Amino acid sequence: MGEVMLSITQLNKSFDTAGGQVKALHEVDLEVQEGEFITVIGPSGCGKSTLLRIVAGLDTGYSGSVTLEGANIAGPGIDKGFIFQEHRLFPWLTVEKNIASDLPLNRPDIRQKVDELIELVKLNGFEKSYPRELSGGMAQRVAIARALLRNPKILLLDEPFGALDAFTRAHMQTVLLDIWRRNKTTMIFVTHDIDEAVFLGNRVVILEPRPGKIRKIVPVDLPYPRKKTTNSFQEMRLRVLNYFEKVDELELTDGAGI
Amino acid sequence: MSNRAVALGAAHKPGKAAIAGLGLLLPGSVLILWQLLGHYGILSEMLFPTPYTIAQSFVTLARAGDLWSNFRVSAVRALSGFLLGGGLGLLLGILVGLFRRSERLLDPSLQMIRMIPSLAVVPLFILWFGIGEESKVLLIAKGAFFPVYINTFMGIRGTDNKLFEVSSVLGFSRMQQILRLVLPAAVPNIMLGLRLSLGLSWLGLVVAELIASTSGIGYMMSDARQFADTPVVFVGIIVFAAAGLLSDTVVRLIEQRLLRWQDSYQG
Numbered sequence: 058m059g060e061v062m063l064s065i066t067q068l069n070k071s072f073d074t075a076g077g078q079v080k081a082l083h084e085v086d087l088e089v090q091e092g093e094f095i096t097v098i099g100p101s102g103c104g105k106s107t108l109l110r111i112v113a114g115l116d117t118g119y120s121g122s123v124t125l126e127g128a129n130i131a132g133p134g135i136d137k138g139f140i141f142q143e144h145r146l147f148p149w150l151t152v153e154k155n156i157a158s159d160l161p162l163n164r165p166d167i168r169q170k171v172d173e174l175i176e177l178v179k180l181n182g183f184e185k186s187y188p189r190e191l192s193g194g195m196a197q198r199v200a201i202a203r204a205l206l207r208n209p210k211i212l213l214l215d216e217p218f219g220a221l222d223a224f225t226r227a228h229m230q231t232v233l234l235d236i237w238r239r240n241k242t243t244m245i246f247v248t249h250d251i252d253e254a255v256f257l258g259n260r261v262v263i264l265e266p267r268p269g270k271i272r273k274i275v276p277v278d279l280p281y282p283r284k285k286t287t288n289s290f291q292e293m294r295l296r297v298l299n300y301f302e303k304v305d306e307l308e309l310t311d312g313a314g315i
Numbered sequence: 316m317s318n319r320a321v322a323l324g325a326a327h328k329p330g331k332a333a334i335a336g337l338g339l340l341l342p343g344s345v346l347i348l349w350q351l352l353g354h355y356g357i358l359s360e361m362l363f364p365t366p367y368t369i370a371q372s373f374v375t376l377a378r379a380g381d382l383w384s385n386f387r388v389s390a391v392r393a394l395s396g397f398l399l400g401g402g403l404g405l406l407l408g409i410l411v412g413l414f415r416r417s418e419r420l421l422d423p424s425l426q427m428i429r430m431i432p433s434l435a436v437v438p439l440f441i442l443w444f445g446i447g448e449e450s451k452v453l454l455i456a457k458g459a460f461f462p463v464y465i466n467t468f469m470g471i472r473g474t475d476n477k478l479f480e481v482s483s484v485l486g487f488s489r490m491q492q493i494l495r496l497v498l499p500a501a502v503p504n505i506m507l508g509l510r511l512s513l514g515l516s517w518l519g520l521v522v523a524e525l526i527a528s529t530s531g532i533g534y535m536m537s538d539a540r541q542f543a544d545t546p547v548v549f550v551g552i553i554v555f556a557a558a559g560l561l562s563d564t565v566v567r568l569i570e571q572r573l574l575r576w577q578d579s580y581q582g
Contacts, residue, residue, distance in 0.1 A: 115480060133483040145481045149499045149576045159491050189578035207485070 060126075062211060062243045063089040063112065068121035070107055080268035081107045082119070087262065087271065089211075092241045096258030098248055098297070104269025105247045109213045112245065113139045125210060138204030138212040138242075142219050144196035146188040146203075153184040156203045167206075174202040177236060194218075194225040198232065205236070211243045218253070230256055234281060255294050256283055263300050273300045364546045372546035373553070381535065386554060389520055389531040392448065393558075396455025397516040401509060404460040408467025408508075412501070413493065422468075429461050433519060437526060446527040455519035462511035470504025471497050503577065506570040513566055517559045 068085040071078045081104040089095055097105045110116040111123060114133040123130050125137065133139075146155045153162060153171055160167050175181060178198035188196055197217055204212060214233075218226040230253060237244055248254050254261045258277055265272040275297055283290055346366050352358045353365035360368070376382040407425070411418045433454060444450040474497050482496050524533020532551050539547035 113484060115484070133480075133486070135484075135486040137484070139484045141477070141481075143477070145477055147478065147481075147496070147499070148578075149502070158485050159487055159495055187576040187578075189576065203485070 060091040061088055062091040062093070062126060063087075063245075064122070064124045064127075065108075065112075066122050068108075068111065068119060068123060070104070070111060070116070070119040082111075083268035083270040085121070085269070085271055087274075089243060089245065091243055094237055094244045094246065094257055094259045095262060096246045096248060096254035096260075097262045097264060098251060098254040099264030099269070100249065100266055102269070103264040103266040105264050106215050107269070108264075109139075109215050109245060109247050112211070113137050113213050115139070135207035136210045138207065138209030140197070140200050140204060140212070140214040140217040142216045144188065144193070144200045146196055146199055148188050151185045151187055152180060152191070152199050155188065155199055156206055158203060160206070170206055171202075174205055177205075177239070178202045178232065192225070193221050194229055197221070197229065201233070201236070205240065205242070209242065211245065214244065214246045216247055216249065219248070219250075226253070231282075233257065238281070251294055251297055252285060255279075255290065255297055256285060261297055263297065275300070361543070361545060364549065369546045369549045369553070372544075373550045376535075376547065376550060382550070382554070385530060385532050385535045386558070389524065389533065390558065392451050392523070392531065393455060393516045393520040396452045396519060397459045397513055399452060400456030400459030400516070401463045401512045403456070404463030404508065404512065405467055405505065408464040408505075409471065409498075411464075412468040412471030413497065425461075425464065428457075433458050434522065437522070441527060446529070451520070451523035451528070454523045455516050458515040458519040459512040462515065463505070463508035466504040466508030466511070467501060470501030473504065474500040502573055506566070506573065510563060510566050510570070513562050514559065517555060517562075521555060 065085055065087040068082055069080075070082040071080050073079075085108065087095075097108065099105050107116060111119055112125075112130065114130045114137060117132075130137075147158070150158070153175065156171050156174060157167060162168055162171065175184060178201055180195060180198060180202070183191065183195065188199070191199065200217075201212075218229045221229060233244075233246075234257065236242070244257075246254075246257055255277055261275045261277060262271060263273045263275065264270065275293075277293055279289055279293060349358070349363070350365050350367060353360060353363060353368075358365075364372075373382070407421060411421050411425075436457065437450075437454060440450040440453055444453065478496055478500070479492070482492050487495065520531075521533050524531040525537050528534040528537075532554050536548050536551035539545070539551070
């Protein structure tokens with residue numbers, strides 16, 4: 058840690074819709090250190106996905122500056138790994154081929170890295186399975202392995218566990234923290250689940266909607282591995298929760314678990 | 316296919332032989348009834364020769380070698396027409412599917428040609444190419460072209476946009492996007508187009524051979540009609556049916572193999 062990985066200054070982004078211009082992000086400033094785990098939380102329409110997509114290079118047409126290791130984001134690429142809410146695996150490729158995708162699996166170094174990643178995301182025995190044969194959590198782990206194979210400077214995760222049941226989600230959070238501890242990949246994780254945000258992040262970025270801007274950045278100084286049942290965790294969770302003026306803002310708009 | 320489907324099925328599903336038997340039940344009964352009706356003179360032997368007579372005629376033709384030589388001529392025609400039309404359909408379908416500019420350039424003209432009934436161009440083809448092989452192969456190719464063309468186009472345009480985003484995040488080049496995303500995604504449609512084209516190739520073959528020909532199964536049939544040799548006409552029909560079924564089965568097996576990854580209702 059220490060080096061600045063991602064620097065966002067005065068970021069503004071609007072969308073043209075049938076009803077006129079909608080301001081998605083308003084004067085967002087954020088600096089992410091190398092190896093940091095940032096979680097971004099906010100209700101629907103606060104622009105958290107837009108923020109992530111801009112960093113990934115998937116959305117353009119913004120004002121302000123976004124730099125990764127000092128360089129402007131030129132477009133999507135393998136240095137910015139992206140995990141979508143759905144796994145988005147290629148349905149016609151097996152697990153190992155999905156992870157390799159455009160890289161030749163018969164090259165010894167690729168083969169070895171793919172095998173290591175399958176080990177890391179605990180999918181041994183499923184190398185030759187097709188996506189339809191996997192559960193949601195397994196498929197999302199394949200997607201994570203696919204991104205990690207390319208050694209991204211930063212891994213962007215857009216509500217990746219949102220569609221999973223509570224047990225699978227808790228398991229995936231542990232798996233992800235495990236990966237983060239081993240690889241020290243910088244992570245930005247978007248969620249609408251406060252527990253998840255506090256459990257995972259070094260810092261929790263709280264966004265507010267219409268227009269989307271940062272309300273507060275809360276450092277979470279709890280040691281890993283965290284336990285959701287401890288008092289210190291619950292205190293931290295309440296602190297984050299208190300930053301939402303109306304507590305039910307989150308619950309009502311997203312149905313997120315409290 | 317999962318083990319649980321097999322385990323579920325084993326308990327109460329009938330075996331493979333029983334299912335095959337089910338398929339034979341209807342044609343089998345019809346054959347027996349037909350034979351009986353013909354045997355007792357209720358059906359005219361002239362218009363409806365009994366299955367036994369047809370079988371005899373089949374054996375005679377096969378022994379003389381006529382059947383095989385005619386079949387070979389027909390099969391070569393159908394196959395070359397299919398390859399020519401289907402191949403062009405695939406090529407142009409990909410081109411038009413991938414690039415909007417080529418769609419503007421080519422698609423309107425191709426749709427126009429599609430609307431011309433194949434039979435309507437037969438006189439023209441005969442004038443241009445005579446009654447030789449070219450006119451027949453071209454007629455078949457015209458029929459075989461469109462199902463592959465349209466389905467390839469649709470398959471390519473149906474590629475999931477979300478997977479396109481993935482391909483750009485993974486840093487695919489334009490070429491890789493085509494080879495690793497668009498084409499694999501279009502394979503189900505392409506296979507459907509190929510199957511339809513194959514069926515139309517046999518159809519086009521019959522039309523071509525019945526109209527003007529001096530060889531082939533279709534010629535054998537129209538020749539037999541002139542001599543009122545009804546059993547031979549039936550033999551021709553059976554040969555066409557068998558050849559059509561066989562070629563469709565081959566394509567279906569290839570399709571199954573290519574589409575193992577699909578998660579669809581198995582019946």
